Amino acid sequence: MPENAIELHNVSKRFKLYHNSISGPVKELLFFWKSHNYYQEFLAVKGVSLTIEKGETVGIIGPNGAGKTTLLKMIAGLLAVDEGKVIVNGKITALLALGIGVHPEFTGRENIYYGGMLIGMSREEVLLKTPNIIEFAELGDFIDRPFRTYSSGMKARLLFAISMSIDPDILIVDEALASGDTYFVNKCSQRIREICKSGATIIFVSHNLTQIEQLCQRAFFMAEGQMLNDGHPSKIVTQYHRWVFDKDAQAPLITEQPELESISGTKDVIITDIKLKSANGRESTGFFTGENMCMEIYYNATAHATNEKINLFIGFKLCNSGQYVGEIQTRYNVDSLMSQAKQVVLDVYQKGMIEITFNPLLLLNNHYALWIIIESHDVVRYCEYTNVSPFFVSRRDRSIARGPIFLQPAKIATKKQ
Amino acid sequence: MLRNMFYSMVENRELVWEMAIRDIKQLNKGAFLGMLWTVLGPLVQVAAYVIVVSFVFKSRLGDNSGPFDYGVYVLSGMIPWQIMNKSLMEAPSLIRSRMELVKQVIYPIETLPITSLIVGSIGSFVSFLIFFVLSAISGNLNWSILLLPVPFFFLVIFLIGTAWFFSIAGILFKDLREVVSVFLGLLVYLSPVIASETMTGETIWKIILCNPLAHVVICFRDIYNATFHPASWGLFVGMAITSLLLGGWVITKTKMMINEHI
Numbered sequence: 001m002p003e004n005a006i007e008l009h010n011v012s013k014r015f016k017l018y019h020n021s022i023s024g025p026v027k028e029l030l031f032f033w034k035s036h037n038y039y040q041e042f043l044a045v046k047g048v049s050l051t052i053e054k055g056e057t058v059g060i061i062g063p064n065g066a067g068k069t070t071l072l073k074m075i076a077g078l079l080a081v082d083e084g085k086v087i088v089n090g091k092i093t094a095l096l097a098l099g100i101g102v103h104p105e106f107t108g109r110e111n112i113y114y115g116g117m118l119i120g121m122s123r124e125e126v127l128l129k130t131p132n133i134i135e136f137a138e139l140g141d142f143i144d145r146p147f148r149t150y151s152s153g154m155k156a157r158l159l160f161a162i163s164m165s166i167d168p169d170i171l172i173v174d175e176a177l178a179s180g181d182t183y184f185v186n187k188c189s190q191r192i193r194e195i196c197k198s199g200a201t202i203i204f205v206s207h208n209l210t211q212i213e214q215l216c217q218r219a220f221f222m223a224e225g226q227m228l229n230d231g232h233p234s235k236i237v238t239q240y241h242r243w244v245f246d247k248d249a250q251a252p253l254i255t256e257q258p259e260l261e262s263i264s265g266t267k268d269v270i271i272t273d274i275k276l277k278s279a280n281g282r283e284s285t286g287f288f289t290g291e292n293m294c295m296e297i298y299y300n301a302t303a304h305a306t307n308e309k310i311n312l313f314i315g316f317k318l319c320n321s322g323q324y325v326g327e328i329q330t331r332y333n334v335d336s337l338m339s340q341a342k343q344v345v346l347d348v349y350q351k352g353m354i355e356i357t358f359n360p361l362l363l364l365n366n367h368y369a370l371w372i373i374i375e376s377h378d379v380v381r382y383c384e385y386t387n388v389s390p391f392f393v394s395r396r397d398r399s400i401a402r403g404p405i406f407l408q409p410a411k412i413a414t415k416k417q
Numbered sequence: 418m419l420r421n422m423f424y425s426m427v428e429n430r431e432l433v434w435e436m437a438i439r440d441i442k443q444l445n446k447g448a449f450l451g452m453l454w455t456v457l458g459p460l461v462q463v464a465a466y467v468i469v470v471s472f473v474f475k476s477r478l479g480d481n482s483g484p485f486d487y488g489v490y491v492l493s494g495m496i497p498w499q500i501m502n503k504s505l506m507e508a509p510s511l512i513r514s515r516m517e518l519v520k521q522v523i524y525p526i527e528t529l530p531i532t533s534l535i536v537g538s539i540g541s542f543v544s545f546l547i548f549f550v551l552s553a554i555s556g557n558l559n560w561s562i563l564l565l566p567v568p569f570f571f572l573v574i575f576l577i578g579t580a581w582f583f584s585i586a587g588i589l590f591k592d593l594r595e596v597v598s599v600f601l602g603l604l605v606y607l608s609p610v611i612a613s614e615t616m617t618g619e620t621i622w623k624i625i626l627c628n629p630l631a632h633v634v635i636c637f638r639d640i641y642n643a644t645f646h647p648a649s650w651g652l653f654v655g656m657a658i659t660s661l662l663l664g665g666w667v668i669t670k671t672k673m674m675i676n677e678h679i
Binding site: 015016021022025026073076077078079080092094096097100101103105106110113114117118119120122123 | 431432435436439442443446517518520521522523524589590591673674676677678
């Protein structure tokens with residue numbers, strides 16, 4: 001029977017927010033019979049129970065302020081548990097932040113030495129691992145120069161390398177892999193997998209959902225201090241997207257729209273407003289995959305541009321990564337009924353509106369922003385807008401969906417050959 | 418309670434030692450004379466006291482003793498005083514200056530006073546060697562100096578206890594460091610470090626004896642001079658044990674709460 005590495009039974013954490021941070025705690029001690037006068041209580045974690053088996057890699061996801069870090073700190077023994085019980089079997093190493101105890105005047109080697117000791121290695125362990133750390137960080141001769149002379153990339157690599165060098169029973173990682181270039185992040189993921197294989201239990205907290213899906217066997221979903229669900233990572237990630245969607249849908253609109261300012265072109269045509277409407281005709285910033293979305297682009301044109309023909313280009317980008325997903329071009333538009341490409345010609349009016357209807361919308365769970373270019377028929381650019389009109393898309397059903405695009409083939413069949 | 422603390426110290430001895438060395442390195446990075454300053458500081462101070470007291474005020478320790486004897490006398494008092502001074506001045510900021518560390522990793526904060534003691538005592542150790550040579554030259558060396566570990570032991574537990582207490586209090590009261598440093602700066606004049614009973618007369622000596630830290634210095638001098646002041650020893654040992662118990666109690670009670678307050 002596999003032993004549990006971590007068990008939490010109904011764990012709660014209350015923070016006392018003192019009205020006065022200096023005199024509050026003192027008054028609380030002195031006047032203990034009316035101590036509640038001096039602070040407000042804030043429940044950061046509410047009755048969380050969970051078990052993590054030995055050798056499991058789990059992820060915890062949830063919005064900011066969900067109590068993830070508080071929970072991790074309680075597991076790591078950095079914060080006192082107010083209610084409930086935390087049982088931990090094994091030695092815990094918590095990587096809650098990078099660069100603990102790093103001194104700018106020390107050389108890379110010295111920083112490895114002391115940094116390693118501070119995250120819980122013994123002197124022999126650190127000395128044994130130093131060559132590996134140096135190699136992992138790819139610092140070369142820089143290792144014996146003061147840390148302050150490093151470029152920020154080198155600093156980040158060294159700090160990651162120190163953190164990643166440990167061989168713990170239980171490893172807690174809080175957002176530590178969030179930065180660094182793609183190459184190095186992959187290297188770190190590789191190292192995390194190695195740690196997994198060594199039989200260690202790993203708890204991850206990250207906003208990088210792809211990473212959670214790739215690395216974890218199980219995920220937990222936390223929001224507002226409560227553990228809402230646990231299960232297969234992709235299921236939990238979907239649930240998280242839905243949760244975010246519902247939350248956003250409750251708020252009337254993303255009120256803070258980026259300003260519409262053209263970054264290039266002659267500005268003979270300028271966009272005055274962009275409205276996104278859902279199936280029921282209501283203006284919205286949240287949409288469901290497979291349902292209608294209507295985009296209305298309002299513009300003003302100068303006399304010079306009026307009566308010209310224009311081309312419209314709309315690119316879709318992911319908000320968080322900036323990754324380019326797809327585009328609409330009036331110069332080359334696929335007519336889904338005719339199954340052929342044709343050019344759509346748009347006339348320009350002094351004041352006008354371009355309406356684009358998606359039926360159905362085939363984007364998947366994510367936040368998107370638009371990149372819009374309007375140009376004349378003979379390719380003179382009138383205006384260009386980037387990262388405007390952000391919106392998000394989610395699936396109404398609970399099916400597992402990955403990636404930004406929902407591919408919908410016209411025909412799926414199997415033939416005997 | 419104290420047993421746990423003791424185990425923690427033994428268990429983390431490697432970390433304590435390395436952190437002390439790290440602190441020393443950190444202090445001396447880029448400094449030209451580096452470690453020498455911790456020795457030079459007290460020696461210059463001793464020289465200043467000798468010049469002011471022996472030559473400006475023209476007072477003497479005894480009837481036939483010169484400025485040299487007075488210098489050795491001041492130095493002997495300066496050694497424990499410097500250890501106390503360094504440790505107590507550092508104590509309020511022990512935890513607060515390591516805020517990031519304490520928040521992110523499970524650091525055995527109960528070992529911090531020892532780390533700071535190691536760092537603070539190096540200068541005093543060299544001063545002691547100088548004192549030892551000087552008293553040997555002047556022929557005032559007593560066999561009783563072999564008992565030096567006894568007051569040193571009590572000094573260490575006294576400082577650990579107070580540092581525990583101050584480091585916790587220093588998290589809440591940010592001005593504690595300034596308060597402590599002003600007090601210590603004043604108390605040196607109200608201590609037997611630069612004065613002796615024969616120099617001050619009875620009234621002022623009585624005032625000096627009101628300073629609890631004075632007794633620590635008196636006890637150390639007992640060891641050098643093979644004398645014995647039972648009252649001072651009683652007070653010193655009492656203070657040491659009380660502070661260790663109080664500090665130990667405070668730090669065990671509050672250890673887990675620190676993270677919420679910094």
